[in-house]
Amino acid sequence: MKIRAASILVIVLIHGLAISQNREILYDFDEIPGALMLNPGMKISYQWYAGVPGLSGIGINAGTSGATVHDIFADDGVDINQKIRERAINGMTKRDELSGTFQVNLLQGGFRAANNTRNFYSFGWYLEGDAIGYWPKDLADLAWDGNADQLGRRFDLGHLKTRGELLSVFHFGINHIYNPKLILGARAKIYSIPLHMAASNNQGHFVTTAGQNNIFSHTLVADMLARSSGINEIRNALEDDSVDELAEVRKILTKRSLLGGDLGFGIDLGFTYDLNESWVVTGSLLDLGLSFHSTDPWNYTLDGNITTEGVEVILPDALADPDSEFWEDLVDEIEGMVPFEEDNDSYISFRPTKLYGSVRHNFGEPLSTVGVRSADCNCTDQAAGSRRLITYTNSAGLQVFAVNRPRGPQTAITAFYTRRLGRLMQVKATYTADKFTKTNLGLGVNLQAGPIQFYAMVDNLLAFENLADTQYASFQIGLNIISWGR
């Protein structure tokens, strides 16, 4: 029962809460402070902001480039084994992925420097979970069908590629108006990492061929490495009957989230450049960093190669030792040639670096950022040029996104249209194409009621017909307090 529940939970989590890292609706949505996390060099029109703790930014997305929950578990009368064979075993390739990220802002704030209004400082603390698993095609085939009638087929051990981590991030950033056209931004981050695991650089194969002596010959060539940090201590806590397991796990995770475990460092960089009155380009590079895992590291390796045709009893050699243990000798030989080893050596991992870029065309009636016609407001130079404070009724453009993944960059392209509706509301509509879906329409709404700012974003609207059958869905919400003009 436990296995069943755990298996279903894993499947649902993978399919239902797996998240693409792309947050295309939030990117370049200047009115929302959370967008600063995606581009530290974005235009900032407010004087300060404070996120409501725990609510200033929550994002949940879902994405799979392969089979969906509906594909496998739909109540359609089709045998589930047939569905698994058609839609997963035969329908997915090694490039199909199940990936995800969640992010919750626990603390977020920012303010414009009083003595140098060109500078805007931001700071905060957020939790992030990030995981990716590629479909281990050959290993899945081997587990589902076995090696029977597969003479000569090399089952590629390199298909096992996965990584994941849970981390809390403390950050401090500076947004600097370099000149009236160019805004630069940088953010320093300290990663405190409760959990990390990776098995992303495996090589080797397993193949069965016709034997030279015996009926079959089996060859294993392995160069595999799996690493984890923080997992064993939690597992031990869960298995310890003498303590309250959940309380112990909470204690461990809290301690590690507050700089009491593995640490890492990283930076975000970004810019906004006005080509002219109407055209703007932006770009950012996020999480250029690395982590050091030394608190509870475990490394597991399977390294070596062997070819065997089973137990061989060849006379007259076999007569030399009447007490020979052929089978045990063979097992020992295999374990010696392809040893499975583990150690506690520290290791370094790199963060999945993200890249955003956009080209935006502003058009329509120019407005001040508070939704008042520019001619009616006193848009004087508070920092380095009044244009900074001017937005337009409409804007449209293209965005690109890329994130570094174990099997190479994962990319997406987005077309967007943003419209301001009166003083209170901005709406952003997007169309995104990536490996998950080519029909991703998204919608974001930002509401401002005095100093209260609230936003909600929904991705892949067409999938709402049946969420269980979607390959990508997401929503983001946030609540902030913003000071305009003072």
Added chain:
Amino acid sequence: MKTVVIYLFVVVFGCLSACVEKPDFDQFDDIDAIPTIDASLIYVESPERIINQAGGINFYSQDFVFDPFNEDFVQERLVDAIIRYEVDNTTSKPLDFTVELLDAGDNVLDTENFDIAPAPSPILIREITYGPGGRPLDILRNTVTVRLSATNLGDNTSVSSLPDPKIIIRSSARFRIRLK
């Protein structure tokens, strides 16, 4: 303001009208992940000159530990198995070859005997099924020792005219394991 309300209504209504066709997770119980594995088992080879040198009738006999099906993981999940033997005799003499499977108490669980004709003779192929429709699967599950014995039913002097005459016994298993 009216426009804002309309847009809000569209967004909120859109979100609330999202549907999820209820999946049937009970189907998980019906998943059958049962791979079929091919694996070589035991290979025995003896040149004719060794048979002749042995002098006696029984030229080879040996017990050794052999418990791949007795491992907990396999024992609990073994569905069925077919053991395949291929016997190739290019010697000039008739031979008898016996494979016995023994449990931890050295009790013989199963015996497979091969009455082997002298060369020229075709390769003798025999497949033994364990599990449904065959011999009890517990034979394999409880096997921890294999006893091999070979007997010369002919003379100790003749030599086959075939090149490199020898007796060869090949064996493999095709078995199914229930992973889920």
